[in-house]
Amino acid sequence: MxxxxxxxxxxxxxxxxxxTPSCDxxxxxxxxxxxxxxSLRDKLEIRIHLLGCKLCTxxxxxxLVIQDMLNKYTESVEHEQILTDxxxxxxxxxxxxxxxxxxxxx
Amino acid sequence: xxxxxxxxxxxxxxxxxxxxxxxxxxSFIKQIKHFMPKQITPNPERWLDEHGDYLFRYAMFRxxxxxxAEDIVxxxxxxxxxxxxxxxxxxxxxxxxxxxxxxxxxxHYRKAGRQGKKVDLSFRDDDDSxxxxxxxxxxxxxxxxxxxxxxxxxxxxxxxxxILQKCLELLPDRISQVFTLRQIDGIDSKKICKEFExxxxxxxxMLHRARSQLRRxxxxxxxxxxxx
Numbered sequence: 001m002x003x004x005x006x007x008x009x010x011x012x013x014x015x016x017x018x019x020t021p022s023c024d025x026x027x028x029x030x031x032x033x034x035x036x037x038x039s040l041r042d043k044l045e046i047r048i049h050l051l052g053c054k055l056c057t058x059x060x061x062x063x064l065v066i067q068d069m070l071n072k073y074t075e076s077v078e079h080e081q082i083l084t085d086x087x088x089x090x091x092x093x094x095x096x097x098x099x100x101x102x103x104x105x106x
Numbered sequence: 107x108x109x110x111x112x113x114x115x116x117x118x119x120x121x122x123x124x125x126x127x128x129x130x131x132x133s134f135i136k137q138i139k140h141f142m143p144k145q146i147t148p149n150p151e152r153w154l155d156e157h158g159d160y161l162f163r164y165a166m167f168r169x170x171x172x173x174x175a176e177d178i179v180x181x182x183x184x185x186x187x188x189x190x191x192x193x194x195x196x197x198x199x200x201x202x203x204x205x206x207x208x209x210x211x212x213x214h215y216r217k218a219g220r221q222g223k224k225v226d227l228s229f230r231d232d233d234d235s236x237x238x239x240x241x242x243x244x245x246x247x248x249x250x251x252x253x254x255x256x257x258x259x260x261x262x263x264x265x266x267x268x269i270l271q272k273c274l275e276l277l278p279d280r281i282s283q284v285f286t287l288r289q290i291d292g293i294d295s296k297k298i299c300k301e302f303e304x305x306x307x308x309x310x311x312m313l314h315r316a317r318s319q320l321r322r323x324x325x326x327x328x329x330x331x332x333x334x
Contacts, residue, residue, distance in 0.1 A: 022242025031314035035288070035295065058250040062321050065257045067289070073267055074290050077167050078160075086166050087159040092176040096158070100150035100183055 013052030020049040023056050030060050034067065150183055157203050164204065168211055168286055170275060178214065182207045208291060215283050216301050237318070250321070253329045266328060273323035277316055284309065285316035 020026065026049045029042050050057045088096075161182060165175035185206050186193075193202055237248045244250075260266040274282060284302065287293045288309075299306050 022238075023244050024238040024242045027318070028310075028314055031317050032310055034317070035310070035313060055244045055249045058252065059321070062250055062253060062325075063317055065253070066317065066320055066324065069257070069261060069270060070289060072261055073270060074167070076267075077163065086163050088162045088176065088179070093154065093158065096176070096180045096183065097151065097154060099180055100154070100187070 016048050016052050020045045023049075023053060026053070026056050027059055030056070030063065034063060150187065153183055153186070153199075153203070157200055160200065161203055161207055164207060165211065168290075169214070174214070178207065178210050181210050185210070208293075212287070212293075212301055215287075219280075219302060237322075248322075251325055251329060253325075260328060269324070269327050273320055273327065276323060277319055281312050281316045281319075284312045285320075288313060289316075 021029075026046060029038065029046055032038050033043070033046065046060075050060065158179065161179045162175055165178050166172070169175050169178070182203060186203060189206075197205075237245060239245050274286075277285065280302075284298060287298055288295060295306065295309055299309055302309075304312075
């Protein structure tokens with residue numbers, strides 16, 4: 001009995017997701033939603049579409065994960081946890097020092 | 107009559123008080139300023155030692171070009187020297203330098219755009235329409251794969267960030283610039299549109315392209331590999 005209900009549910013969700021714009025349009029809207037302003041209608045469409053579309057749900061989740069990763073990545077770059085081998089070379093340092101000395105005297 | 111006179115008197119009084127107060131507080135503030143130590147001392151040698159590497163790393167991460175990053179760090183210090191008076195002392199020295207550096211980077215992007223390197227508004231290769239069938243649904247072989255619970259594990263690994271960096275580098279120049287400014291530096295989209303001379307819908311498309319490509323790149327190069 002519960003199997004039938006589940007099947008019905010699946011079909012219903014699939015129909016719902018077909019009523020909304022297709023995946024290529026929805027992915028655009030998902031991306032826009034990451035930047036903030038989207039209309040209520042778009043929000044609803046995304047919600048409804050995601051109910052029935054596993055792949056787009058994955059897409060949305062992955063975008064969120066990437067956003068999170070990028071934030072962590074930049075944080076650790078700025079807190080000097082990674083990329084520590086990147087530093088000014090001695091020649092560049094010398095050049096900048098020289099030019100700054102001139103700039104100061106002006 | 108009496109009431110009226112009283113009212114007038116008090117009003118005059120109040121105005122007088124206000125004026126005196128203004129004068130007094132002004133002179134008071136001047137005195138405080140006089141006693142306050144200078145917020146920042148123009149000492150490029152120290153700047154270079156304390157902030158040079160940090161700023162360079164910051165620039166390298168965004169520009170990925172050593173000579174350019176060195177130049178921009180130098181320009182930042184030079185501008186800082188000139189603009190010493192504008193340093194309000196509200197933020198730390200480093201934040202101040204970083205804010206100058208950010209503007210320098212945007213300036214650079216704008217100049218690069220003017221010099222005819224403007225590309226990628228047509229978004230040639232790897233169009234994300236390749237990801238979809240004609241009816242607008244995902245192509246099965248290009249659909250997002252299941253990342254499971256690996257994202258958290260991945261973030262602990264150093265190699266993962268190397269791949270992330272590579273994927274960022276693979277984005278077309280213009281797109282990666284816009285994406286970095288918006289996503290990483292959190293700069294207002296209106297400002298980005300203005301600096302890059304693009305419409306806001308152009309910006310959305312570029313950002314979407316960046317996210318899609320980044321996702322796909324990670325999908326193939328990291329998460330795809332782990333499963334196998």
